[in-house]
Amino acid sequence: MDYYDERYAPVGQTMLFENERIRIWEILLEPGERHPTHHHLLPYLVLAVEGDQNKMEWEDGRLTTSYEPPGFFIYREAGSVHDLTNVGNKRYWSRLIEFKTPDAMGIPDSDHKELLIDTNQGEWRAKTLPGLAEMRLWGNQATGASISLVKFDKGSGIPDQHRHASNQFMYCLAGQYEYSQSGMILRPGNFYWNPKGNVHGPTKALQDSVLLEIYDGPHYPEKPSWYKDDRDAK
Numbered sequence: 239m240d241y242y243d244e245r246y247a248p249v250g251q252t253m254l255f256e257n258e259r260i261r262i263w264e265i266l267l268e269p270g271e272r273h274p275t276h277h278h279l280l281p282y283l284v285l286a287v288e289g290d291q292n293k294m295e296w297e298d299g300r301l302t303t304s305y306e307p308p309g310f311f312i313y314r315e316a317g318s319v320h321d322l323t324n325v326g327n328k329r330y331w332s333r334l335i336e337f338k339t340p341d342a343m344g345i346p347d348s349d350h351k352e353l354l355i356d357t358n359q360g361e362w363r364a365k366t367l368p369g370l371a372e373m374r375l376w377g378n379q380a381t382g383a384s385i386s387l388v389k390f391d392k393g394s395g396i397p398d399q400h401r402h403a404s405n406q407f408m409y410c411l412a413g414q415y416e417y418s419q420s421g422m423i424l425r426p427g428n429f430y431w432n433p434k435g436n437v438h439g440p441t442k443a444l445q446d447s448v449l450l451e452i453y454d455g456p457h458y459p460e461k462p463s464w465y466k467d468d469r470d471a472k
């Protein structure tokens with residue numbers, strides 16, 4: 239497992255050390271220099287060796303400043319997406335230590351019991367595309383992997399060609415779901431495997447269709463234009 243979100247820069251500039259428990263990075267920014275937007279897939283501790291005033295821009299557009307003099311440290315949980323700019327007049331130099339926690343690795347913690355989800359009682363979440371809904375059954379934030387039920391009303395589908403950032407697997411539970419370019423039609427009992435990076439689509443539900451959809455990593459290299467909500471592409 240490599241803990242990189244390919245859509246962004248690495249979390250630090252130089253990796254100094256890695257073992258199965260931690261990863262240590264160096265960040266060095268001259269005044270005015272910026273470290274590009276990155277996605278923290280692991281919880282981390284930043285320890286400033288040299289530094290002063292920094293600014294961060296977050297994924298949701300928020301701007302925050304942080305005063306990080308020598309010896310300053312901060313711990314953050316996984317999940318944040320931001321950049322980092324040195325807005326002070328001293329060099330910023332830090333160590334960033336990432337922790338490969340069992341949770342971030344997708345391993346349930348010891349008091350997590352097995353889980354049973356009755357999908358008959360589950361809630362469908364409507365996606366941006368009309369006629370398309372999803373019920374998320376399992377996900378791993380660290381890798382982007384997921385398992386969902388997806389439902390397409392007759393006539394709905396994915397409007398254009400696209401590729402996925404990981405392997406995709408579908409098992410058809412009901413209906414008829416067509417991949418127009420290849421002519422494949424998934425029917426109940428059919429299993430479909432679409433390798434990472436393969437261009438496919440558009441798709442169309444020839445009948446009301448329900449599919450179990452599995453990705454072994456992030457769904458898309460970037461958010462497709464037909465989705466407005468970030469959750470639709472994850």
Ligand SMILES: [Fe+2]
Pocket residue numbers: 249276278320322
């Ligand atoms: Fe960061």
Ligand SMILES: [Fe+2]
Pocket residue numbers: 396400401402438439
């Ligand atoms: Fe697709």
